Amino acid sequence: MTQQNGDPPTDEMREETAAPRRRLVFILVPAAFAVLAAVLAWQLLTGTPDKIPSALIDKSIPQFDLQPIPGWDKGLASADIERGGVSLVNVFASWCGPCRVEHPLLMDIAAQDLLPIWGLNYKDQPKDAASWLQQLGDPFTQIGSDLSGRVGINWGVYGVPETFVIDGQGRIVYKHIGVLTRRDWDEKLLPLIENLGG
Amino acid sequence: MIAEIGHFALILALALAVVQSTLPLIGAWRNNAAWMAISRPAVTGQFVFISIAFACLMYAYVVSDFSVANVFENSHSAKPLLYKFTGVWGNHEGSMVLWVWILALYGMAVAAFGGNLPPALRARVLAIQGLIGLGFLVFLLATSNPFLRLDPVPLNGRDLNPLLQDPGLAFHPPLLYFGYVGLSVAFSFAVAALIEGKVDPAWARWVRPWSLLSWSALTGGIVLGSWWAYYELGWGGFWFWDPVENASFMPWLMATALLHSAIVAEKRDALKSWTVLLAILGFSLSLMGTFLVRSGMLTSVHSFAADPARGVFILGFLVVVVGGSLTLYAWRAPSLRSSGRFRPVSREGALVINNLLLVTGCATVFIGTLYPLILDAISGEKVSVGPPFFESSFVWIMAPLFLLAAAGPLMAWKRADLPGVTQRLTIAFAAAAAAAILLVALKGGPWGAILGLTIAAWLIGGVAAEFIERLRLFRVPLIDSFRRARVLPRSAWGMSLAHAGVAILIAGGVGATNWQTESVQVMEVGERVEVAGYDFTLASLTDSQGPNYDVRRGEFTVDQDGERIATLHPEKRKYWVQGMDTTEAAIRTTWIADIYVAIGDPATSGGIAVRIYHNPLVPWIWFGAIIMVAGGLISLSDRRHRVGAPSRARRKSTPAQPTEPAQPAQPAQPAESRSDT
Numbered sequence: 001m002t003q004q005n006g007d008p009p010t011d012e013m014r015e016e017t018a019a020p021r022r023r024l025v026f027i028l029v030p031a032a033f034a035v036l037a038a039v040l041a042w043q044l045l046t047g048t049p050d051k052i053p054s055a056l057i058d059k060s061i062p063q064f065d066l067q068p069i070p071g072w073d074k075g076l077a078s079a080d081i082e083r084g085g086v087s088l089v090n091v092f093a094s095w096c097g098p099c100r101v102e103h104p105l106l107m108d109i110a111a112q113d114l115l116p117i118w119g120l121n122y123k124d125q126p127k128d129a130a131s132w133l134q135q136l137g138d139p140f141t142q143i144g145s146d147l148s149g150r151v152g153i154n155w156g157v158y159g160v161p162e163t164f165v166i167d168g169q170g171r172i173v174y175k176h177i178g179v180l181t182r183r184d185w186d187e188k189l190l191p192l193i194e195n196l197g198g
Numbered sequence: 199m200i201a202e203i204g205h206f207a208l209i210l211a212l213a214l215a216v217v218q219s220t221l222p223l224i225g226a227w228r229n230n231a232a233w234m235a236i237s238r239p240a241v242t243g244q245f246v247f248i249s250i251a252f253a254c255l256m257y258a259y260v261v262s263d264f265s266v267a268n269v270f271e272n273s274h275s276a277k278p279l280l281y282k283f284t285g286v287w288g289n290h291e292g293s294m295v296l297w298v299w300i301l302a303l304y305g306m307a308v309a310a311f312g313g314n315l316p317p318a319l320r321a322r323v324l325a326i327q328g329l330i331g332l333g334f335l336v337f338l339l340a341t342s343n344p345f346l347r348l349d350p351v352p353l354n355g356r357d358l359n360p361l362l363q364d365p366g367l368a369f370h371p372p373l374l375y376f377g378y379v380g381l382s383v384a385f386s387f388a389v390a391a392l393i394e395g396k397v398d399p400a401w402a403r404w405v406r407p408w409s410l411l412s413w414s415a416l417t418g419g420i421v422l423g424s425w426w427a428y429y430e431l432g433w434g435g436f437w438f439w440d441p442v443e444n445a446s447f448m449p450w451l452m453a454t455a456l457l458h459s460a461i462v463a464e465k466r467d468a469l470k471s472w473t474v475l476l477a478i479l480g481f482s483l484s485l486m487g488t489f490l491v492r493s494g495m496l497t498s499v500h501s502f503a504a505d506p507a508r509g510v511f512i513l514g515f516l517v518v519v520v521g522g523s524l525t526l527y528a529w530r531a532p533s534l535r536s537s538g539r540f541r542p543v544s545r546e547g548a549l550v551i552n553n554l555l556l557v558t559g560c561a562t563v564f565i566g567t568l569y570p571l572i573l574d575a576i577s578g579e580k581v582s583v584g585p586p587f588f589e590s591s592f593v594w595i596m597a598p599l600f601l602l603a604a605a606g607p608l609m610a611w612k613r614a615d616l617p618g619v620t621q622r623l624t625i626a627f628a629a630a631a632a633a634a635i636l637l638v639a640l641k642g643g644p645w646g647a648i649l650g651l652t653i654a655a656w657l658i659g660g661v662a663a664e665f666i667e668r669l670r671l672f673r674v675p676l677i678d679s680f681r682r683a684r685v686l687p688r689s690a691w692g693m694s695l696a697h698a699g700v701a702i703l704i705a706g707g708v709g710a711t712n713w714q715t716e717s718v719q720v721m722e723v724g725e726r727v728e729v730a731g732y733d734f735t736l737a738s739l740t741d742s743q744g745p746n747y748d749v750r751r752g753e754f755t756v757d758q759d760g761e762r763i764a765t766l767h768p769e770k771r772k773y774w775v776q777g778m779d780t781t782e783a784a785i786r787t788t789w790i791a792d793i794y795v796a797i798g799d800p801a802t803s804g805g806i807a808v809r810i811y812h813n814p815l816v817p818w819i820w821f822g823a824i825i826m827v828a829g830g831l832i833s834l835s836d837r838r839h840r841v842g843a844p845s846r847a848r849r850k851s852t853p854a855q856p857t858e859p860a861q862p863a864q865p866a867q868p869a870e871s872r873s874d875t
Binding site for chain 2: 022023026027029030033034036037040041095096098100101104107123134135136137181182183186
């Protein structure tokens with residue numbers, strides 16, 4: 001590297017560029033925020049996240065056929081769910097911290113043998129999912145490995161974990177986003193399932 | 199009665215906030231000393247009234263007054279006393295009271311320690327603080343009143359979420375809020391400076407201690423949360439890139455950038471408008487984090503009950519505060535001129551790159567957190583961004599930052615001599631090479647882990663090199679070095695410590711993510727398993743009761759080479775009221791690794807599910823973080839932050855009317871053309 005002599009050069013961050021252009025750069029800062037605020041406002045006012053996506057409620061489940069996680073004998077297809085009566089579909093992943101929190105509850109529900117719990121293993125490395133289930137226990141009746149996330153998109157998966165309630169006709173009647181707590185189960189899902197005759 | 203006093207105190211605090219946010223501002227504009235002086239009693243009054251409200255709410259919790267809806271929903275008479283206290287902020291309303299209380303505390307601190315501030319600046323800063331307080335108090339009273347009554351009075355409460363009944367999480371929110379809210383002071387200083395149109399080294403010097411304090415608190419708060427997740431969630435992980443974690447991490451990244459750029463603004467009178475922008479963005483991200491968590495737009499483990507009405511309010515507030523300050527910035531900042539000039543290879547240059555990397559890292563986290571929301575708004579498409587995204591992007595942005603952190607402090611201001619710096623980094627090169635060779639020989643992989651630990655060793659080497667340089671160690675007699683160490687400014691000690699803490703934390707994180715050994719099996723009493731060279735025996739399983747839960751407690755003996763090294767007691771609790779299970783892992787640390795045992799549910803075949811982990815280097819994460827916080831606090835105690843900044847009077851510059859005429863058509867200084875080639 002060569003050293004220049006004379007006055008120190010002016011490599012200062014954009015402090016000395018021409019005034020009008022300079023001003024434009026500064027105006028971009030609040031402008032970017034305005035766009036962001038508009039997006040957030042639109043999101044907020046067009047429905048609460050629990051209702052995302054309301055479009056799917058009372059609709060038949062999306063069609064799919066997924067491979068099993070290696071070591072499990074069955075994958076999961078929409079036909080399995082349609083035949084299974086009232087059931088839960090739980091979207092989970094081994095990388096999802098909150099999933100671990102709700103896992104004991106799912107184990108508990110599975111132990112009561114109330115209804116099938118279908119697992120949608122979302123964007124998860126199959127070997128990670130397998131070791132996760134071996135460690136924590138497997139509450140699922142059947143699990144489909146949705147490695148690419150395609151099926152998740154059709155289900156409107158927004159954040160993991162999510163839990164859907166499916167009625168006897170294979171329609172989505174309820175969607176719960178986030179960790180399923182004991183209180184959610186006792187106060188919302190269980191009464192709904194009892195109503196559906198599950 | 200007590201609850202009504204609390205409610206009333208909040209209303210009085212609101213009235214004072216109105217006074218605090220208007221009169222001093224007008225006074226500063228009209229140069230009316232009496233109106234400016236109102237800010238100090240107003241801020242004191244606000245603190246007193248919010249303290250009263252806070253104490254009333256705490257009282258209602260401690261005596262289990264279930265006629266107060268908030269207490270009913272979040273407490274229970276059988277809850278241990280400690281969690282009756284900490285349960286106050288374990289819910290939305292209470293945490294907002296804590297927030298405004300800390301805000302008022304900071305306001306008081308600015309008034310108390312700001313004796314050397316020019317009266318107009320102090321009045322403006324306190325007025326902006328008052329404006330923020332005003333927004334939050336209206337929010338509290340209008341949408342989140344913690345003092346609402348219930349009739350009829352329930353017999354008992356619904357209890358606090360058992361996951362929160364834990365010492366780690368009990369003190370996580372106050373620390374975190376202390377950090378979040380601390381950024382409001384830097385924000386207020388930034389806005390006040392924009393109103394005045396004046397940012398000088400004295401301004402930067404006043405902002406720095408507040409940023410340092412809030413950075414230290416944020417660091418502590420984030421790590422406390424991470425530590426909690428590590429031992430309470432029961433699977434040995436410590437960071438999940440959960441939206442709520444990200445919401446606290448983004449302000450931290452901004453505060454870190456602010457700390458570094460403020461040094462340049464103070465010492466070199468450069469990067470001024472940039473520093474102001476960081477101060478605004480840091481607090482804006484704190485508010486944004488609050489918005490995202492409270493509105494329920496992002497759901498996660500940590501969030502409390504979400505309510506869209508609150509979301510609308512916070513968004514409106516966000517638009518006023520962030521939009522307003524950024525507009526003010528766009529209007530006033532172009533007139534801020536910096537006098538300090540520097541070459542790309544210089545301390546300033548290194549700090550600019552530091553800032554660019556930190557801000558890019560922050561933007562990455564921001565995009566990863568908000569992308570699902572934004573994409574949904576634009577195209578209706580739903581996606582989810584998990585840790586894979588953050589691990590493949592953020593980590594790679596941070597790696598060069600850590601490399602630079604070793605070299606930056608060795609560079610001279612204005613113009614650094616690169617060969618000299620390289621030579622002084624010999625120790626760092628040696629440390630990195632030694633670490634790499636040792637790791638390849640001993641562990642052999644994975645290569646990401648070896649790279650990470652090599653970077654950590656490099657950074658430690660860099661810190662050592664800088665320290666040796668400062669003390670002229672090995673070049674002058676030891677006694678001289680010792681004398682130099684004694685007069686070394688505390689801020690220098692603080693920086694070295696904080697950087698060393700970062701290196702240790704990186705090493706911990708890298709080790710923990712790459713070399714964890716886990717073993718999961720069903721064990722019966724008397725059974726023995728071997729994990730990572732230790733023998734674990736399940737000695738007994740006992741069922742008993744805690745104050746508000748049933749507990750199953752396992753006793754594990756741990757032997758190594760036939761010698762007893764530990765007895766561990768992991769627990770599985772079932773809380774009565776919410777019917778929720780929690781895992782209390784038992785951890786034995788050797789300072790180099792953790793032995794971690796958690797028990798799960800009984801297996802149908804008899805026995806119990808047991809998870810045993812050997813987590814190498816995890817203790818270093820907590821150790822490194824403690825060193826970072828200590829570095830921040832030591833730097834905060836530096837004498838420079840306590841004495842006044844006399845330079846302001848001398849360097850009277852009036853950027854509104856630049857003394858040197860603006861030179862609009864001077865193509866001589868495009869930044870790129872002077873890069874060294």
